[in-house]
């Protein structure tokens with residue numbers, strides 16, 4: 337009987353998979369991967385294939401969401417579906433899992449290290465003080481929804497932090513500066529006063545790599561900085577505990593005057 341195993345690959349390269357995930361992938365009859373919800377910037381499909389001992393078929397979004405290819409393969413044998421990060425965190429793969437389940441295919445999830453928790457950890461922000469997460473979209477003509485800004489506004493009104501994922505499509509990545517500009521432009525349209533140029537924000541880049549990028553400063557300062565190559569997330573803090581301020585100062589370059597104002 338077949339099986340579909342969702343396997344999280346972690347954050348940066350082929351070494352970020354858990355030992356369990358590695359063993360599960362090696363035990364599969366066929367391996368598929370998708371890199372449209374997130375990427376392993378430090379790994380190639382060839383490096384993954386060498387580690388797992390079999391070819392990895394990288395699928396486009398339509399081949400996952402608009403096709404039964406993965407489910408059909410999983411009727412025949414054990415199929416691994418490889419996803420960067422945690423396979424079910426900020427992805428649509430629960431739909432594929434349900435489709436497989438309804439087709440009578442057994443499914444399992446092997447969790448992976450996720451950018452959603454790793455970003456909070458790198459900044460020293462407490463995970464239970466985050467409100468809803470939002471995604472900032474790449475600019476498309478006539479499409480700049482206010483919804484991510486509204487999530488920040490609602491979280492900040494409740495004193496909660498907001499994690500903002502940055503859209504990626506093929507070789508285009510929304511940069512941290514574009515993300516911050518998006519929020520400030522939304523502020524101009526909505527006018528709720530949720531964010532200003534002086535509002536504290538955080539940028540986290542290249543989690544899992546040897547040199548992750550971790551910054552906290554006023555939006556206007558972060559807007560002018562070079563945050564290096566992708567991937568990145570943004571965070572807009574809500575009410576900060578003094579330990580969180582101390583972490584931002586120690587690990588994210590938060591300027592001392594801002595740290596002092598935030599702990600006052």
Ligand SMILES: C[S@@+](CC[C@H](N)C(=O)[O-])C[C@H]1O[C@@H](n2cnc3c(N)ncnc32)[C@H](O)[C@@H]1O
Nearest residue numbers: 374421422425426450451501502542543567568
């Ligand atoms: C749609 S989410 C999917 C998250 C993934 N399933 C996980 O658990 O990490 C993808 C977004 O997470 C962020 N991200 C993923 N990996 C990252 C990394 N290594 N460093 C920084 N941000 C990352 C980026 O904003 C990226 O566009």
